[in-house]
Amino acid sequence: MTEKHHTAHHGKKEAEADKEWEPKIVGFLCNWCSYAGADLCGVSRFQYPTNIRLVRVMCSTRVSPHIVLDVLEAGADGILVGGCHLNDCHYMTGNYHTEKRVNLMKRLLREAGIEEGRLRLEWVSASEGEKFSKVVTEFTEEIQKLGPSKVHTDDMVKAKVAAADDASETFRLKALVGKEFNLLSKGNAYGDTVDPEKLTGIIDVATEEEFERALILELARIRPMSVKQLGMVMEVPTDRVLRHIVLLRQNSMIAMEHPEGFTPLYKTIEIGGEQ
Amino acid sequence: MPENTSTEKEKPRIGVFICHCGSNIGGFVDVKAVTEYASTLPDVAYATDNLYTCAEDGLNNIKDSIKEHNLDRVVVSSCTPRTHAPLFQRTCEAAGVNKYMFTFVNIREHCSWVHMKEKEKATQKAKDLVRMGIARARFLEPQEETKVDVTPTALVVGGGVSGMTAALSLANMKFPVHLVEKDQELGGFVKNLHGLMMTTKSANETIKPLIDKVNAHKNITQHLNSHVASVEGFIGNYDVSIGGDGAEAKEVKVGTIIVATGAVPLVPEGLFGYKEHPNVITSTEFEELCNKKELPKLKSVAFIQCVGARGQTVSYCSRICCNVAIKSAMNIAENRDNMLGVTEEKAAETGEVVEEPTAEKKAEEEGSERRRRRRGRGRRDEDEGGEEAAAPSSGVEVTVFNRDVMAYGVEHELEFNKAREKRVKFIRYLPDNLPKVSVKDGKLEVGYFHETLKMERTMPVDLVILSTPLVAQPDAATLSQLLKVPLGQDGFFQEAHVKLRPVDFATDGVYVCGACRGPADITEAVSQAAAAASRAVIPLANGFVQAEALTSRIDEAKCSGCGTCVEACPYSALRKNEEGVTEVIAAACKGCGCCGATCPENAITMTHYTDQQLLAEAKAALEEV
Ligand SMILES: Cc1cc2nc3c(=O)[nH]c(=O)nc-3n(C[C@H](O)[C@H](O)[C@H](O)COP(=O)(O)OP(=O)(O)OC[C@H]3O[C@@H](n4cnc5c(N)ncnc54)[C@H](O)[C@@H]3O)c2cc1C
Ligand code: SF4
Ligand code: SF4
Ligand code: SF4
Numbered sequence: 001m002t003e004k005h006h007t008a009h010h011g012k013k014e015a016e017a018d019k020e021w022e023p024k025i026v027g028f029l030c031n032w033c034s035y036a037g038a039d040l041c042g043v044s045r046f047q048y049p050t051n052i053r054l055v056r057v058m059c060s061t062r063v064s065p066h067i068v069l070d071v072l073e074a075g076a077d078g079i080l081v082g083g084c085h086l087n088d089c090h091y092m093t094g095n096y097h098t099e100k101r102v103n104l105m106k107r108l109l110r111e112a113g114i115e116e117g118r119l120r121l122e123w124v125s126a127s128e129g130e131k132f133s134k135v136v137t138e139f140t141e142e143i144q145k146l147g148p149s150k151v152h153t154d155d156m157v158k159a160k161v162a163a164a165d166d167a168s169e170t171f172r173l174k175a176l177v178g179k180e181f182n183l184l185s186k187g188n189a190y191g192d193t194v195d196p197e198k199l200t201g202i203i204d205v206a207t208e209e210e211f212e213r214a215l216i217l218e219l220a221r222i223r224p225m226s227v228k229q230l231g232m233v234m235e236v237p238t239d240r241v242l243r244h245i246v247l248l249r250q251n252s253m254i255a256m257e258h259p260e261g262f263t264p265l266y267k268t269i270e271i272g273g274e275q
Numbered sequence: 276m277p278e279n280t281s282t283e284k285e286k287p288r289i290g291v292f293i294c295h296c297g298s299n300i301g302g303f304v305d306v307k308a309v310t311e312y313a314s315t316l317p318d319v320a321y322a323t324d325n326l327y328t329c330a331e332d333g334l335n336n337i338k339d340s341i342k343e344h345n346l347d348r349v350v351v352s353s354c355t356p357r358t359h360a361p362l363f364q365r366t367c368e369a370a371g372v373n374k375y376m377f378t379f380v381n382i383r384e385h386c387s388w389v390h391m392k393e394k395e396k397a398t399q400k401a402k403d404l405v406r407m408g409i410a411r412a413r414f415l416e417p418q419e420e421t422k423v424d425v426t427p428t429a430l431v432v433g434g435g436v437s438g439m440t441a442a443l444s445l446a447n448m449k450f451p452v453h454l455v456e457k458d459q460e461l462g463g464f465v466k467n468l469h470g471l472m473m474t475t476k477s478a479n480e481t482i483k484p485l486i487d488k489v490n491a492h493k494n495i496t497q498h499l500n501s502h503v504a505s506v507e508g509f510i511g512n513y514d515v516s517i518g519g520d521g522a523e524a525k526e527v528k529v530g531t532i533i534v535a536t537g538a539v540p541l542v543p544e545g546l547f548g549y550k551e552h553p554n555v556i557t558s559t560e561f562e563e564l565c566n567k568k569e570l571p572k573l574k575s576v577a578f579i580q581c582v583g584a585r586g587q588t589v590s591y592c593s594r595i596c597c598n599v600a601i602k603s604a605m606n607i608a609e610n611r612d613n614m615l616g617v618t619e620e621k622a623a624e625t626g627e628v629v630e631e632p633t634a635e636k637k638a639e640e641e642g643s644e645r646r647r648r649r650r651g652r653g654r655r656d657e658d659e660g661g662e663e664a665a666a667p668s669s670g671v672e673v674t675v676f677n678r679d680v681m682a683y684g685v686e687h688e689l690e691f692n693k694a695r696e697k698r699v700k701f702i703r704y705l706p707d708n709l710p711k712v713s714v715k716d717g718k719l720e721v722g723y724f725h726e727t728l729k730m731e732r733t734m735p736v737d738l739v740i741l742s743t744p745l746v747a748q749p750d751a752a753t754l755s756q757l758l759k760v761p762l763g764q765d766g767f768f769q770e771a772h773v774k775l776r777p778v779d780f781a782t783d784g785v786y787v788c789g790a791c792r793g794p795a796d797i798t799e800a801v802s803q804a805a806a807a808a809s810r811a812v813i814p815l816a817n818g819f820v821q822a823e824a825l826t827s828r829i830d831e832a833k834c835s836g837c838g839t840c841v842e843a844c845p846y847s848a849l850r851k852n853e854e855g856v857t858e859v860i861a862a863a864c865k866g867c868g869c870c871g872a873t874c875p876e877n878a879i880t881m882t883h884y885t886d887q888q889l890l891a892e893a894k895a896a897l898e899e900v
Contacts, residue, residue, distance in 0.1 A: 026893050031357070039355045042384030050396040053403055053896035054385050055889060056356065058825065062868025062884060071893045091867035092761055092781055092845040101872060133389065171875040178839040178873035 023143040025052040026071055027080035027136075030060040032090035033125050034082030040129030048136040051143075052080065059083070061094035065105045065168035065177075068119065072109075073161040075151055078118045078143040080136070085123040093181065095123070100180040104173065107204065108164035111211040113157055115146050156233070159222070163215035170210045176203050212236055213244045217253060217268045224257045224265035288320040289412050290346035291405065292337055294328040294353035296383055301326075303387040305398040309352070312402045312900075316409050320344045328353050334366045341370040348372065348415055350408045352380035352401070373417035375824060375883055380408035403896055410895035414888045418824035423862040425511035425530040425814045430455065432503055432754065435463020436482060436797050437789025437804040438535035439489050444808035446494035450815050453527050454489070455498045455517055461486050463537050464790070465797065469565035470611060472602040472796070473686055478562075481797075498525065506532075506757045509848070509863035510784025511820050531784050531811040534768055535804060536754065538745040538790035541583045547741055548712040554719055555712055555739045557582075558599055565606075565614050570738075573615060573671045576607055577721045577736045579710055580677040584744040586706065591765055593744030593794040597681040600742050601694050608697040610669035674700040674734065676710045676723060712739050745794040759847045760785050767793045778807040782846055783820070783863075786811045825866030825883050831856050833878035840870035840879060 029035040035056050041048075057063060060083030068079050081102060083095040102121040109116050120142075122135050150157040167173060180203070183194045216230055227245060231238040245266060248254040257267045291313040295301030306324045314322035321344040325333040328351055340346060349372060351363050356379035364374035382401045390397035427450055431442045434456030442452045460466070468478035489495055504518035513532060517525045540559045543549045549557070554571060556564070558578075564570050578600045585592050606614060675694075680701060682691035695701065703726055704710050710723040715733075722733045747766030755762045760780040763769035768791050771781040778786050788803035789795060795803065814820050827840075827849075836855040848863035849870060871881040880886075 024897050026896050028889075028893075036357060039357060039381075039384040042355075042386075042388035045388055045391065047391060048389055050386075050390050050393060050400045053400070053407060053893075054381070055407070055893050055896075056381075057868065057884060057889065058865075059867040059869065062872055062881060062889075064872040064886070067886060067889055067893070070890055071897070074894045075897045076893075090781070091865060091869065094845065094867050094869055097843060097869055097873070169877065174873065174875035175837065175839055178843055178875065182842050 021148055023051050023077040023140060023148075024075065025078040025080060025140060025143060026076045027052050027054045027082060028057055028060065028063045028068075029054055029080075029082040029124075030062075030084060030090070030094075031056055031058050033084035033088065034060070034122070034132070036126035037082070037124040037128045037132045040126065041132040042129075044129045046130050046133035048133040049140040051140050052136050059089065059091045059094040060098040061089075061091065061101075063098065063101065065101050065108065066165050068105050069108065069161060069165035069168055072114065072118070072149065073151060073158065073165055075149065077146070077149045078120070078139060080139055081119070081121045082124050082132075082135075083121070085125055088123075088125060096181045096185070097178075100177050104168065104177045104203070104207065107207045108168055108211060111167075111208065112160035112164040114150065114161060114164075117142055117146060118149065159218045160215060163211060163218040166214040166218065167207070167210040170214070172206050173203075173210050176206055209244070212240070213248060216241065216244055216248065216266075220254060220266050221268040221270070224267040226263045226265050228263070230266075287318040287413050288345055288347045289318050289350060289409055290337070290340050290344060290348070291319055291322040291350045291352065291409065292328050292333070292340075293322070293324045293382075293405065294333070294351070295324060295326050296353060296387075297327065300353070300383050300387040300401075303391050303394055303397050304382060304401045305394065306401075308398055309382075309401045309405055313352075313405050313409070316406060318413055319409060320346055329359055329362055334362075337363070337366050338370040341367070341372055346372065348376040348378070348412045350378045350380060350405070350412050352382050352405050352408060354383040355379075355381050355385075375418040376412075376415050378408045378412045378415065380404050402900065403898075406898065406900075407892045407895040411888050411892040414885065414891055415883075418882060420824050421822045421861045422819050423511050423822065424819050425817065426513075426528045427451075427815045427818065428453070428527070428529045429811055429815060430503075430513070430515055430527065430529040430532045431535060432533070433463065433535035433537055433789070433791065434458070434461040434489075434497070434499075435535060435537045435789060435800070436465055436485065437537070437791075437795075437800040437807075438463070438533070439482075439485050440801050440804035441533045441535055441788060441808045441811075442495050443485070443488055443492065444805055445812060445815075446492045448808075448812055448816070450494065450812065452495045453498060453515075453517070453529065454495055455501050455503055457500070457502050459500050461489060461497070461499075464539075467559060467562055467566075469562045469614070470602065470606055472598050472690065473798075503754060503757055509860050510782075511814055511862060513784070530815050531786065532758065533804075533807050533811050534754065534758065534760070534780075534785065534787045534791055535789045535807075536748050536751065536791040538747060538767070538794065539749070541588060541743040541746045543582045543588075543741050543743050546582055546587075547579055547710070547739065548714075549741060552712070552714060552719060552739075554737060555741065558596065558603065558740055558742050561603060561738075561740045568614070568616055570615060573607070573737050575672040575734070575736045576604075576674070576738045576740065577710075577734065578604060578673070578675040578677075578740045578742060579712075579721075580675060580680075580742045582741040582743045585678065589744055589746060589765060591744070591794075592681060594681060594683075595794050595796045596742035596744060597677065598687050598690070598796065600675055600677075600740070601680075601682060601687070601690050601699075603740065604673045604675055604699045605690065605694050605697060607671050607673050608669055608694070608699055610671075615669055615671065668697075672700075673698075674702055674721075674736075676702050676704050676721070678704060678706060745790055748791065751791065758782075758785055760787075763793075765793075767791060778803055778810055784814065820862055822862045822864070823866065825881075826861050826864040827859050827866070827868070827870050828880045828882055829857055829859055830878045830880070833876045834874075835876050835878075837875060840874050843869050843873045845869065 083098050089095040106116050120139050124132050227238050227241050231241045254266050255269050256264045293310045295306050310322050310324040327333050349367050360379050364377050367377045368374050386401050429445045430453045431438050432455050442454045445452045465478050465482050471478050498517050500520045501517050505516040507514045511530045513529045515527050548555045682688050708724045710721050720733050720735045725732050761769045768787045770777050771779040786807040788807035789800040834856045841849045846863050848860050849857050852858050868881045871879040
């Protein structure tokens with residue numbers, strides 16, 4: 001489960017407003033290609049801006065959507081995911097899954113109102129040292145243009161990113177995206193491959209629904225809210241919100257509280273113990 | 276000093292070693308400042324800087340500090356883990372710290388060398404990177420590596436030259452080998468061949484000693500007319516079922532597997548009049564006719580190269596067919612072993628000469644070859660009858676229509692030169708203007724565009740030999756699925772790394788050699804086979820395999836048995852047990868993390884790359900200092 005504590009640096013931000021803003025970028029690189037490419041970049045002394053901080057993983061496929069979304073929620077202005085070129089993955093098909101996962105992350109960022117450009121997927125081989133420096137330079141410039149992530153200043157955006165993070169962890173989205181590559185390349189248990197457009201459509205719908213539900217839970221965790229209020233803040237028609245609420249109540253994820261007059265309010269049920 | 280109470284024991288005691296790497300880091304990052312900063316961070320029991328951490332001094336410093344400061348985890352901040360992690364891990368282990376309690380921070384390749392003109396910012400970044408490493412180190416856990424016993428027996432699939440060579444190598448190293456061949460006899464494709472390049476021995480004479488040795492070897496069990504029916508298990512412990520024609524399947528246990536199933540020549544369906552005219556044949560059919568001594572009467576022969584290759588039916592160059600054509604062209608030109616079947620009576624009838632090269636003639640030929648060699652390739656594209664060229668001894672005109680001749684390496688180049696001396700013509704064609712085979716007045720002819728004269732010409736011929744590429748075995752996909760090893764784009768088996776691991780598969784325990792990996796001649800197939808055997812024997816000789824602890828772990832209580840991870844794992848390292856819960860085969864798992872990122876129930880933890888560790892490291896980058 002994702003951490004819900006908001007990091008302390010949030011409030012400090014304004015005090016530092018006069019200090020020139022420097023983007024904070026986190027890169028997740030696979031050990032075999034892109035990390036090695038970054039090494040070669042260093043060996044060849046290709047220079048790039050100092051903003052990026054790199055985290056090594058064995059394969060880009062390890063980078064679960066919720067890790068990226070959680071780091072964005074914590075205030076990163078940009079995230080780079082680096083892997084081997086397709087068909088060059090040290091783990092054969094790992095990066096095909098990465099591609100699908102990054103697609104999901106982008107879908108969720110769209111839902112959350114975070115610029116898609118803040119997340120970049122790049123294939124960099126062990127021999128592409130110069131490419132690595134170009135990628136980082138370009139990406140840093142792009143983030144510079146986008147400015148600080150709205151997560152720092154807009155609580156609604158922050159709640160939405162938290163919701164996107166939670167949505168990425170739902171069974172439905174994980175199972176769909178986990179199977180996406182195999183469904184498209186090898187087919188289902190009966191060997192039928194799936195129409196890519198149809199599958200994309202299914203994942204799009206699932207993403208939107210799961211995101212909205214996660215956002216309801218996120219908002220109703222902060223304070224109890226009515227369907228109408230939820231609809232307004234979320235900019236989602238009330239009948240849609242109501243449908244989500246019914247489902248969430250069936251799954252005992254949300255409770256009705258303090259009915260004031262005729263307007264019931266809903267509050268997220270915190271699952272105790274588990275973090 | 277206070278006693279180590281239990282709570283104190285639980286608190287991490289991190290040692291941080293920051294390297295100057297001479298001036299490689301020290302010249303661009305204020306290492307002292309980074310070290311001072313590191314020593315202020317929570318859980319850091321000791322922080323120091325070294326001129327060269329990887330030198331004797333530096334390593335001793337790590338060992339001594341572990342003891343002196345009672346460190347339970349170590350962060351080295353220097354170059355790259357890709358080259359130096361094993362060294363520092365060994366140092367930690369030598370001082371009693373588990374190697375998984377070590378974290379590497381890269382402040383050279385990823386910092387000092389790429390930010391050489393901004394010392395202040397580079398120093399700030401180095402501080403951040405060190406803080407990130409420390410954040411990760413807090414969540415490290417000691418791990419034990421699993422050791423799995425290995426069944427000291429090998430399986431070789433395919434009984435051609437490469438399979439036989441691999442089997443013999445293993446058998447000679449005293450390991451039992453099961454050799455599975457789908458045909459009724461050993462020998463592979465070579466048994467169809469007539470003569471071989473670079474040798475005067477026939478194909479059968481050449482491979483007979485190999486077959487005899489395999490037949491005689493007590494460590495080799497042959498399974499002819501057989502195929503691999505099923506494979507279960509992982510490196511060291513495969514259960515293989517070998518199916519025979521109608522026979523009951525045999526179950527064998529093996530530790531490693533070599534794939535040597537060879538390739539087949541492309542059948543040039545619909546190309547260059549193949550099947551339309553009986554005298555348009557493939558180079559394979561030509562070898563068979565030579566063996567049966569059934570060649571038609573020849574005055575003029577044309578080879579057409581790259582039939583179906585290099586962008587036609589298949590995309591690649593088959594490597595061997597140019598040399599095969601040179602070999603056959605030479606054999607025809609020299610009427611080797613009287614392959615043209617010119618009997619003395621017949622010769623008298625037709626006035627043809629059956630020529631045995633005399634000693635002087637041979638010497639003369641060698642002399643001219645040396646001259647030729649000195650002169651280099653000369654006019655290689657267009658070589659219609661050199662001034663000094665000797666007429667072919669057989670009197671048969673031989674023409675090789677080619678796109679360019681792939682006579683790679685010293686020996687093949689010499690053969691190529693020899694062929695031209697024998698007046699074998701090499702005429703070049705361009706892929707957008709292919710030679711045309713047609714029949715005029717019952718006579719076969721080849722029409723082509725002469726690139727130098729820039730005009731269409733025709734040449735009457737008695738036989739057209741089509742050089743077609745070797746293509747993958749039609750059933751390669753079945754075997755690839757059974758063994759869970761990949762095929763490349765062209766259907767050949769795909770090695771783990773084209774340069775560094777040419778005979779390994781990415782999956783440990785399975786190896787590849789010979790023409791099933793891509794077109795290869797016998798010399799290459801044999802070298803690959805010896806290489807594959809020497810790779811496959813390592814686990815057998817060790818008797819065990821030790822798996823890094825970087826595997827996935829499944830929380831049985833959370834797993835719903837949905838199977839998403841099983842499908843996603845590229846190494847078949849996951850399987851469902853009887854209880855319907857998925858479990859990890861540690862020896863087969865490579866720790867890629869695909870299953871971990873996939874599991875919808877969050878039941879999977881990636882050892883040493885847990886969510887907690889990754890998030891701690893990444894989020895530490897965002898802290899303001
Ligand atoms: C026309 C022609 C001429 C050539 N001339 C020369 C030459 O002069 N000199 C030279 O060096 N090379 C020559 N070659 C190349 C030579 O044939 C190959 O280098 C050689 O055959 C490669 O040996 P191999 O063992 O890898 O494969 P193969 O010889 O193809 O042997 C593979 C074996 O595996 C068996 N098999 C296949 N699939 C399975 C399965 N699923 N289960 C069990 N068994 C299986 C096959 O039956 C076969 O016996 C020529 C090739 C051609 C096409
Ligand atoms: S004929 Fe020569 S050039 Fe053409 S595919 Fe074969 S080896 Fe390559
Ligand atoms: S994906 Fe997760 S829940 Fe599904 S079988 Fe694998 S471990 Fe179990
Ligand atoms: S970590 Fe990779 S290799 Fe290991 S079980 Fe998971 S998917 Fe398979």
